[in-house]
Amino acid sequence: MITSTISVAILIGICEAIKRATGLKTKYIPTVAIILGIIYSLSLNGVNAINIWEGVVTGLVSVGLFSGVRSTIFS
Secondary structure, eight states: OHHHHHHHHHHHHHHHHHHHHHOOOGGGHHHHHHHHHHHHHHHHHOSSHHHHHHHHHHHHHHHHHHHHHHHHHOO
8 A cells, every 4th residue: 555655656756757857748648657657566566467457557546646736726
């Protein structure tokens, strides 16, 4: 549980850094987050179907958390 929470926080930071460093459009960040989530999950836990889904969920949660906070603060 704690590892998943830390993974989401790390993924949010990495995606934001990629967006700022490369000038990537915001609409592509969910795709980047899912790919990075899968890579991160597989690198920690090994290759199997459960870890791939865990990576997808981690990527989606990080994007949802970021956009939810952003829309709440800036609306």
